[in-house]
Amino acid sequence: MFLKRTVVAGLVLVRQVTAHDSNAIVVDGTSFALNGQGVSYLFHVDNTTGDLINDHFGGSVTGPIPQRDPSSDQRLGDWRTPAVRIRQTPGYTVSDFQYHSFERKSGKPELTGLPSTFGDDADVSTLVIHLYDKYSDVAADLTYSIFPKYDTITRSVSITNKGKGNITVEALASMSVDFPYEDLDMISLSGDWAREAHRQRRSVEYGLQGFGSSVGYSSHLHNPFLAIVDPTTTESSGEAWGFSLIYTGSFSASVEKGSQGFTRALIGFNPDQLSWPLAPGETLTSPEVVSVYSKDGIGGVSRKLHRLYRNNLIKSKFATSDRPPLLNSWEGLGFDYNQSTIEQLAKQSADLGVTMFVLDDGWFGDKYPRTDDNAGLGDWVPNPARFPNGIAPVVENITALKAANTSTALRFGIWMEPEMVNPNSSLYREHPDWVLHAGPYPRTERRNQLVLNVALPEVQEFIIESVSNILNSANISYVKWDNNRGMHETPSPTTDHQYMLGIYKVFNNLTTQFPDVLWKGCASGGGRFDAGVMQYFPQIWTSDDTDAVERITIQLGTSLAYPPSAMGAHLSAVPNQQTGRTIPVEFRGHVAMMGGSFGLELDPAKISEEDKAALPGLIALAKKVNPLILKGDQYRLSLPEDSNWPAVLFISEDGAQAVLFYFQINPLINHSVPWVKLQGLDPKAIYTVDGNQTYAGSTLMNIGLQFPFSTNYGSKVVFFEKQ
Numbered sequence: 184m185f186l187k188r189t190v191v192a193g194l195v196l197v198r199q200v201t202a203h204d205s206n207a208i209v210v211d212g213t214s215f216a217l218n219g220q221g222v223s224y225l226f227h228v229d230n231t232t233g234d235l236i237n238d239h240f241g242g243s244v245t246g247p248i249p250q251r252d253p254s255s256d257q258r259l260g261d262w263r264t265p266a267v268r269i270r271q272t273p274g275y276t277v278s279d280f281q282y283h284s285f286e287r288k289s290g291k292p293e294l295t296g297l298p299s300t301f302g303d304d305a306d307v308s309t310l311v312i313h314l315y316d317k318y319s320d321v322a323a324d325l326t327y328s329i330f331p332k333y334d335t336i337t338r339s340v341s342i343t344n345k346g347k348g349n350i351t352v353e354a355l356a357s358m359s360v361d362f363p364y365e366d367l368d369m370i371s372l373s374g375d376w377a378r379e380a381h382r383q384r385r386s387v388e389y390g391l392q393g394f395g396s397s398v399g400y401s402s403h404l405h406n407p408f409l410a411i412v413d414p415t416t417t418e419s420s421g422e423a424w425g426f427s428l429i430y431t432g433s434f435s436a437s438v439e440k441g442s443q444g445f446t447r448a449l450i451g452f453n454p455d456q457l458s459w460p461l462a463p464g465e466t467l468t469s470p471e472v473v474s475v476y477s478k479d480g481i482g483g484v485s486r487k488l489h490r491l492y493r494n495n496l497i498k499s500k501f502a503t504s505d506r507p508p509l510l511n512s513w514e515g516l517g518f519d520y521n522q523s524t525i526e527q528l529a530k531q532s533a534d535l536g537v538t539m540f541v542l543d544d545g546w547f548g549d550k551y552p553r554t555d556d557n558a559g560l561g562d563w564v565p566n567p568a569r570f571p572n573g574i575a576p577v578v579e580n581i582t583a584l585k586a587a588n589t590s591t592a593l594r595f596g597i598w599m600e601p602e603m604v605n606p607n608s609s610l611y612r613e614h615p616d617w618v619l620h621a622g623p624y625p626r627t628e629r630r631n632q633l634v635l636n637v638a639l640p641e642v643q644e645f646i647i648e649s650v651s652n653i654l655n656s657a658n659i660s661y662v663k664w665d666n667n668r669g670m671h672e673t674p675s676p677t678t679d680h681q682y683m684l685g686i687y688k689v690f691n692n693l694t695t696q697f698p699d700v701l702w703k704g705c706a707s708g709g710g711r712f713d714a715g716v717m718q719y720f721p722q723i724w725t726s727d728d729t730d731a732v733e734r735i736t737i738q739l740g741t742s743l744a745y746p747p748s749a750m751g752a753h754l755s756a757v758p759n760q761q762t763g764r765t766i767p768v769e770f771r772g773h774v775a776m777m778g779g780s781f782g783l784e785l786d787p788a789k790i791s792e793e794d795k796a797a798l799p800g801l802i803a804l805a806k807k808v809n810p811l812i813l814k815g816d817q818y819r820l821s822l823p824e825d826s827n828w829p830a831v832l833f834i835s836e837d838g839a840q841a842v843l844f845y846f847q848i849n850p851l852i853n854h855s856v857p858w859v860k861l862q863g864l865d866p867k868a869i870y871t872v873d874g875n876q877t878y879a880g881s882t883l884m885n886i887g888l889q890f891p892f893s894t895n896y897g898s899k900v901v902f903f904e905k906q
């Protein structure tokens with residue numbers, strides 16, 4: 184017997200779903216559907232228990248869905264980790280949230296006090312589900328927003344005490360998603376200082392598995408990003424779900440395969456760092472989680488997240504505008520400088536074509552000058568021995584310089600670490616109570632410094648005032664905001680989150696007051712490379728490890744969740760400070776220019792003549808590729824953990840231009856080299872390769888190109904123009 188099928192040759196009808204579309208949110212009685220171009224998220228209210236039941240999160244569906252096996256409904260009595268745990272007034276921790284009502288909102292309301300994605304009515308629409316526990320008078324609002332263009336659903340949860348007694352929220356996940364029975368893998372980013380964002384993939388096993396941070400910030404150890412994928416999913420094919428938490432504090436991600444085989448994923452506050460009292464009328468709002476679905480593998484999830492974050496998360500006006508190539512004084516001068524050596528370094532930078540000079544640590548401290556890391560943090564006034572007339576005359580001299588062969592003035596940036604204090608400082612002597620500490624317990628020092636308790640309004644005011652004063656004192660157009668240690672002794676279980684609300688208030692204040700400043704986040708490298716910081720700072724230092732081979736792994740790992748536009752990446756001197764390795768300057772430059780903010784981390788006077796001669800050309804190339812890095816779609820063609828030939832392609836959103844970065848790590852003698860097959864091109868279009876050869880997109884994707892190198896550390900940058 185033949186089944187007759189109608190095939191419309193090669194025609195795929197993709198209906199464009201916008202948030203305006205009534206299809207983006209469909210409510211049928213008490214069944215709810217959020218639909219994107221390629222995603223549906225379905226849930227319904229069980230009409231006997233009032234529970235909210237997850238039906239589907241995956242590829243688009245329409246109309247009724249098959250009834251599930253009733254034995255698969257776990258509901259009450261489900262022993263898996265709960266998304267919320269509230270200690271009620273009498274002391275027990277039982278809750279029974281039942282459906283109450285729903286509300287539709289156009290666009291997306293802001294989350295009070297917390298960073299979140301944003302968008303207008305055409306980008307996004309919102310569904311709020313009101314739940315109520317009638318036994319304890321606690322309300323829970325689940326806010327879902329759908330960005331149809333990016334197949335993205337964001338969610339946050341608010342718990343409100345509507346009763347008469349005090350309650351305590353002891354656990355609150357931003358999201359809890361149930362996957363139907365099937366084998367799954369999970370992917371996370373783990374590492375340590377100078378080894379951030381190493382991709383880990385493991386199969387989800389029975390029981391609980393997960394990761395998180397308890398250091399008070401998102402951390403080098405585990406990034407607040409989780410992917411769940413089918414075991415057969417690759418970079419470029421298969422089902423993949425990505426969950427990115429917009430939060431900079433301690434967090435927890437857990438994945439649990441229950442006894443019956445169903446998998447639940449939770450991400451949100453770290454319950455070990457949360458015990459949040461709610462008096463009558465008070466509300467606790469969770470951070471927002473961004474959930475993305477793709478059928479095009481892990482790369483598909485990443486590209487949707489990148490587009491969303493570039494357009495609907497980063498508030499800076501520099502989100503997608505070209506970044507100035509910069510030179511940072513740290514590697515060249517460290518703590519050892521004065522006005523004239525700084526100006527000399529700035530002059531050398533300008534002569535190489537650099538357009539932003541960044542003065543790093545060591546410029547401040549009056550009574551306790553910051554001439555090493557033992558003193559001065561917290562005293563944000565220029566060191567009078569180094570800058571007798573303040574910072575302004577030096578900035579004037581430096582900004583009068585012009586980048587080589589151009590009329591572009593050199594701009595000036597400055598380093599600060601405003602959340603920290605050395606005990607050896609005027610600030611600590613005046614306000615010993617401003618640091619995080621727990622009563623009489625010893626105050627643990629790291630790098631001779633303590634953490635200011637940014638939960639305190641007076642500390643928030645102090646930071647806003649100190650930073651504003653410096654920025655108002657001279658023409659400073661860039662701030663590198665560092666944060667070099669985690670938290671140890673916190674006075675109360677609410678401090679962690681209160682600190683975050685405080686620092687977001689400070690970030691919001693300063694970035695609103697100084698919108699023309701290019702803000703860069705840093706935390707001993709990538710210790711705070713998260714979507715929370717990104718709302719305010721369009722770029723973040725990716726790692727203190729600048730070894731170019733290590734950096735490929737770190738940058739590609741980081742790109743799982745975050746757009747390359749947000750990555751700071753610098754070409755540093757050799758032998759490399761962290762690994763002792765000597766890699767050719769071109770390779771170092773090519774890796775660094777895959778980050779949105781390219782720069783130099785070296786003293787031009789101390790590098791070889793050959794390397795110095797190569798810098799102007801590499802800076803020019805970095806400027807040329809920058810628009811594609813900032814605004815293009817990234818395809819990780821081959822990963823350093825799988826291959827000796829990592830390769831990355833960036834394609835402009837309109838598909839007209841592309842640039843390929845190709846690397847060979849180890850030497851290969853008398854052996855054929857693999858072909859690198861491109862992705863994401865138009866198969867029928869013709870592309871010019873580096874201005875001479877032309878090939879069809881299909882040829883470039885199905886045959887590919889070959890780049891033979893015999894030595895180690897070979898690298899190549901290739902441009903494609905669509906005709």
Ligand SMILES: *[C@@H]1O[C@H](CO)[C@@H](O)[C@H](O)[C@H]1NC(C)=O
Pocket residue numbers: 230231
């Ligand atoms: C409850 O829902 C089920 C299935 O969705 C339906 O068959 C049944 O009629 C509903 N019962 C009531 C009381 O609405």
Ligand SMILES: *[C@@H]1O[C@H](CO)[C@@H](O)[C@H](O)[C@H]1NC(C)=O
Pocket residue numbers: 347348349462
């Ligand atoms: C709730 O907590 C507040 C502040 O912690 C306290 O003043 C108040 O007495 C408490 N109320 C009840 C009913 O316990």
Ligand SMILES: *[C@@H]1O[C@H](CO)[C@@H](O)[C@H](O)[C@H]1NC(C)=O
Pocket residue numbers: 520521522523524
């Ligand atoms: C600045 O430092 C350089 C190098 O240490 C030294 O030669 C110079 O005299 C110093 N200038 C001033 C004004 O202290």
Ligand SMILES: *[C@@H]1O[C@H](CO)[C@@H](O)[C@H](O)[C@H]1NC(C)=O
Pocket residue numbers: 534535536587588799
């Ligand atoms: C500036 O121009 C000179 C002369 O053409 C050239 O030698 C030098 O490399 C250029 N410098 C930069 C940074 O482009």
Ligand SMILES: *[C@@H]1O[C@H](CO)[C@@H](O)[C@H](O)[C@H]1NC(C)=O
Pocket residue numbers: 550551552553554557558607
């Ligand atoms: C504090 O800093 C000053 C100035 O840098 C230094 O002379 C002094 O030795 C430091 N004191 C301590 C206790 O480290």
Ligand SMILES: *[C@@H]1O[C@H](CO)[C@@H](O)[C@H](O)[C@H]1NC(C)=O
Pocket residue numbers: 522523526576577580
């Ligand atoms: C600025 O440059 C001028 C000219 O080179 C020099 O005389 C002056 O000392 C510099 N000013 C500062 C504050 O370094």
Ligand SMILES: *[C@@H]1O[C@H](CO)[C@@H](O)[C@H](O)[C@H]1NC(C)=O
Pocket residue numbers: 582592593594658660
């Ligand atoms: C500050 O520097 C910027 C960038 O070079 C320049 O455009 C601006 O005019 C300067 N502002 C002042 C007040 O000098």
Ligand SMILES: *[C@@H]1O[C@H](CO)[C@@H](O)[C@H](O)[C@H]1NC(C)=O
Pocket residue numbers: 644647691692693695696
């Ligand atoms: C920033 O904080 C200062 C000091 O509290 C306040 O005066 C100012 O209005 C705030 N500005 C913004 C944009 O929040």
Ligand SMILES: *[C@@H]1O[C@H](CO)[C@@H](O)[C@H](O)[C@H]1NC(C)=O
Pocket residue numbers: 852853893
């Ligand atoms: C490759 O091997 C051939 C002999 O098989 C030899 O003649 C040639 O020099 C080798 N090439 C390199 C680059 O070592």
Ligand SMILES: *[C@@H]1O[C@H](CO)[C@@H](O)[C@H](O)[C@H]1NC(C)=O
Pocket residue numbers: 873874875876
């Ligand atoms: C293509 O152009 C590059 C430089 O633009 C040159 O090095 C290369 O030899 C050319 N290739 C061909 C096949 O013409």
